[in-house]
Amino acid sequence: MPVATRSQASATRGDRPWSSSAAPRAAPGHDGGAARRPSLLANAHHGLKDKLRELNLFYEQHKQQLASSQSGAALRRSRSIPPSRTGEGRYENGGRNAEEEEEGTNRHRDAFAPVREAAVLRENMAPPEARAPSKNDNVVVFSRPAEPQEKENVPHAANGMSCPVKKAMPALPAPASRKLSLGGGIGGKLKAVAEIGAGNAETMGSRILVFVRLRPMSRKEKEAGSKSCVKIVNKKDVYITELTSENDYLGLKRVRGRHFCFDASFPDSTMQSEVYSTSTADLVEGVLQGRNGTVFCYGATGAGKTYTMLGTMENPGVMVLAIKDLFLKVRQRSHDGSHSIQLSYLEVYNETVRDLLSPGRPLLLREDKQQGTVAAGLTQYRAYSTDEVMKLLQQGNQNRTTEPTRVNETSSRSHAILQVVVEYRYMDGASVVTRVGKLSLIDLAGSERALATDQRSQRSLEGANINRSLLALSSCINALVEGKKHVPYRNSKLTQLLKDSLGGSCNTVMIANISPSNLSFGETQNTLHWADRAKEIKTKAVTAGNEEIFRASDSDNEQAKLVLELQKENSELRQQVVKQQQKLLSVQAQSLAPNTTPQQSAAPSPHVTTPCSTQRRAKRSILDGSCFSTPNPKRPADNAQVRDLQRKVKSLEAEIEKMKKEHYLQLKQKDEFIRGLINRKNSNDPEEATSERRMITRASIRKAHKDAAAAGELKSPSHRFTSPTPTAKKRTFWDFGGDSPSVLAVNGRKTRSHVAAETPPRAPSMLLQPGFSRQRA
Numbered sequence: 007m008p009v010a011t012r013s014q015a016s017a018t019r020g021d022r023p024w025s026s027s028a029a030p031r032a033a034p035g036h037d038g039g040a041a042r043r044p045s046l047l048a049n050a051h052h053g054l055k056d057k058l059r060e061l062n063l064f065y066e067q068h069k070q071q072l073a074s075s076q077s078g079a080a081l082r083r084s085r086s087i088p089p090s091r092t093g094e095g096r097y098e099n100g101g102r103n104a105e106e107e108e109e110g111t112n113r114h115r116d117a118f119a120p121v122r123e124a125a126v127l128r129e130n131m132a133p134p135e136a137r138a139p140s141k142n143d144n145v146v147v148f149s150r151p152a153e154p155q156e157k158e159n160v161p162h163a164a165n166g167m168s169c170p171v172k173k174a175m176p177a178l179p180a181p182a183s184r185k186l187s188l189g190g191g192i193g194g195k196l197k198a199v200a201e202i203g204a205g206n207a208e209t210m211g212s213r214i215l216v217f218v219r220l221r222p223m224s225r226k227e228k229e230a231g232s233k234s235c236v237k238i239v240n241k242k243d244v245y246i247t248e249l250t251s252e253n254d255y256l257g258l259k260r261v262r263g264r265h266f267c268f269d270a271s272f273p274d275s276t277m278q279s280e281v282y283s284t285s286t287a288d289l290v291e292g293v294l295q296g297r298n299g300t301v302f303c304y305g306a307t308g309a310g311k312t313y314t315m316l317g318t319m320e321n322p323g324v325m326v327l328a329i330k331d332l333f334l335k336v337r338q339r340s341h342d343g344s345h346s347i348q349l350s351y352l353e354v355y356n357e358t359v360r361d362l363l364s365p366g367r368p369l370l371l372r373e374d375k376q377q378g379t380v381a382a383g384l385t386q387y388r389a390y391s392t393d394e395v396m397k398l399l400q401q402g403n404q405n406r407t408t409e410p411t412r413v414n415e416t417s418s419r420s421h422a423i424l425q426v427v428v429e430y431r432y433m434d435g436a437s438v439v440t441r442v443g444k445l446s447l448i449d450l451a452g453s454e455r456a457l458a459t460d461q462r463s464q465r466s467l468e469g470a471n472i473n474r475s476l477l478a479l480s481s482c483i484n485a486l487v488e489g490k491k492h493v494p495y496r497n498s499k500l501t502q503l504l505k506d507s508l509g510g511s512c513n514t515v516m517i518a519n520i521s522p523s524n525l526s527f528g529e530t531q532n533t534l535h536w537a538d539r540a541k542e543i544k545t546k547a548v549t550a551g552n553e554e555i556f557r558a559s560d561s562d563n564e565q566a567k568l569v570l571e572l573q574k575e576n577s578e579l580r581q582q583v584v585k586q587q588q589k590l591l592s593v594q595a596q597s598l599a600p601n602t603t604p605q606q607s608a609a610p611s612p613h614v615t616t617p618c619s620t621q622r623r624a625k626r627s628i629l630d631g632s633c634f635s636t637p638n639p640k641r642p643a644d645n646a647q648v649r650d651l652q653r654k655v656k657s658l659e660a661e662i663e664k665m666k667k668e669h670y671l672q673l674k675q676k677d678e679f680i681r682g683l684i685n686r687k688n689s690n691d692p693e694e695a696t697s698e699r700r701m702i703t704r705a706s707i708r709k710a711h712k713d714a715a716a717a718g719e720l721k722s723p724s725h726r727f728t729s730p731t732p733t734a735k736k737r738t739f740w741d742f743g744g745d746s747p748s749v750l751a752v753n754g755r756k757t758r759s760h761v762a763a764e765t766p767p768r769a770p771s772m773l774l775q776p777g778f779s780r781q782r783a
């Protein structure tokens with residue numbers, strides 16, 4: 007039975023004298039256009055497609071006419087809009103002509119009139135959801151012209167799949183600052199956001215950037231005979247097609263397919279470094295400027311979230327690359343101020359929050375005016391080098407809850423959040439400027455069907471809780487997209503912790519991980535759906551960084567300068583200690599090398615057990631502690647050389663021990679001195695104020711030491727990011743305590759040090775720890 011479309015019906019009724027078939031017959035000219043225009047506007051039931059076709063046609067006619075009839079070349083130049091390659095461009099010019107004909111030739115003198123008219127016409131004709139949601143008049147909305155083939159399954163040439171084609175279009179009229187260039191990462195956007203200034207940026211905000219990463223087909227999936235149902239085109243478009251069953255020989259079953267477009271999509275061959283540089287590198291730069299940034303990985307179990315975030319020893323992931331980059335950038339800038347880097351690592355497991363760096367009782371979440379949602383009692387570690395952070399990560403990951411499921415052997419059963427707070431202090435004339443930026447790197451647990459994992463009670467409970475928090479996450483995404491006043495952050499611990507990143511003033515990046523297998527079609531489609539939805543979330547504008555300017559008097563100024571100098575010196579000394587220890591480690595590794603058998607050293611076979619290899623070499627983890635001191639097994643055995651090296655080691659050890667003692671004493675004195683200075687500055691005691699004007703020399707360190715001890719606790723600007731537990735519980739680099747996860751003897755005393763932490767038991771894979779202490783039923 008023939009189906010009458012709306013346009014056919016109206017053409018039959020004769021209320022559309024402008025049908026596409028009639029248009030070519032019409033004589034081109036002003037009069038004709040003017041005569042036709044009222045019917046176009048009067049007929050509110052015209053389909054958008056028809057209007058587009060008509061306007062295009064009319065534009066072509068008018069263009070020919072203009073070419074012949076225009077008088078002055080200068081006038082012509084001022085009126086012409088370069089024809090765009092896109093449908094939008096064509097639309098624009100068509101709109102211009104229609105308006106122009108009605109208004110007559112007076113408009114010809116106003117060079118910008120056509121643009122304005124086109125914008126008005128576009129807005130009128132845009133579907134309601136595509137119109138400008140922004141109240142800002144400066145934002146021009148470019149509506150999407152209807153595609154004739156839209157919403158129809160059309161074969162996609164690149165993959166032979168059948169998918170409805172969706173035009174690449176930002177879900178919101180995203181500010182220019184958030185447009186992505188694949189090569190340059192998102193730096194441009196972040197910079198532009200800052201450049202927009204208080205005016206536009208404050209009103210517009212910024213959008214969550216969404217990336218999709220496809221992982222390669224796994225061995226298991228290949229063995230199960232699965233086929234790829236996902237195709238990534240132009241590093242942006244994702245096509246997903248549900249393949250017909252093999253028994254459907256006649257192809258009777260309808261094939262479902264969808265098309266999505268993201269800020270960038272990574273095919274299965276994408277390197278970790280490319281994922282990092284495109285998605286996260288500029289967030290790191292933003293953090294150094296004092297802006298908060300969040301990256302989170304979302305996807306079904308086994309889709310590659312942990313691989314993207316942590317990676318392996320050979321291919322480190324976003325977390326590791328971000329930390330390395332951060333330290334590199336800090337080192338490059340250390341000449342003009344002092345930096346401090348603190349980090350914490352927590353997990354949300356079965357709706358309880360746990361400190362991964364200092365496991366103990368579950369932590370409670372509290373709302374803090376300055377910091378947002380914080381986990382009370384969470385340990386903040388001060389780190390001085392990438393290696394230290396790696397060790398802390400490794401240590402934290404060994405405490406993380408992972409269990410094998412049917413889908414993934416090392417499935418993360420918890421959401422893990424690594425937070426790095428960078429504080430940068432420098433002198434700006436007479437003021438001390440403190441900038442604080444926070445980077446949150448989040449590896450979510452996998453969204454899953456109960457059947458996909460396991461039916462055993464503990465796994466089902468875990469699955470239920472994971473799904474609960476991810477459901478809460480999707481409710482928040484929905485509420486934020488719909489602009490609801492109430493966003494249900496409190497429905498789960500995860501959303502409470504993500505509150506800042508989703509709805510706060512933060513540059514946020516979501517990486518959605520998907521599997522190519524047709525066996526995971528449902529999960530992949532679900533992940534892509536939520537990723538597509540998340541594109542529409544607008545976060546609050548990130549304009550200036552979190553900056554505090556402290557204007558000091560002359561005497562304060564001198565003290566502040568001295569404090570900064572000492573802090574700089576301290577961090578340099580600490581870096582020296584770290585370098586010496588690295589030197590020692592490499593010498594030790596060299597001396598160990600000859601002890602390995604020639605067979606071992608010669609064979610790079612995956613079956614050979616090196617100190618760093620695991621049962622499953624492919625999964626050798628970046629977090630495997632022993633990998634940090636991997637000896638080089640390729641050195642030939644040579645007894646004389648061994649003895650020589652051993653001597654070297656001993657002398658180096660002695661040297662390091664001596665340096666450590668000296669540095670330790672110096673650092674302690676300086677720390678105390680700084681503490682004393684800060685305490686004095688905070689004190690309102692007039693006697694203290696007068697004494698501050700005295701000349702401060704290094705010789706007064708001893709005296710300051712005593713004063714500081716009498717004055718009590720150190721109050722540093724970093725208090726804003728430490729947990730709101732009693733100060734006595736806070737741990738710093740120099741804290742002493744037997745319950746420390748990394749306690750070792752320095753100068754005959756027990757001290758916590760992340761530089762020379764005890765090597766924890768080796769993890770055999772990325773997240774699989776055999777001796778996992780929290781065994782669950």
Ligand SMILES: Nc1ncnc2c1ncn2[C@@H]1O[C@H](COP(=O)(O)OP(=O)(O)OP(=O)(O)O)[C@@H](O)[C@H]1O
Nearest residue numbers: 221222307308309310311312313414417418451452
């Ligand atoms: N891009 C990739 N390249 C190579 N291997 C990958 C990639 N992504 C994932 N894998 C491999 O796929 C397997 C599952 O990945 P991963 O553990 O990261 O999944 P997940 O999403 O974190 O799962 P879960 O939510 O269960 O923890 C791992 O063996 C990992 O090495």
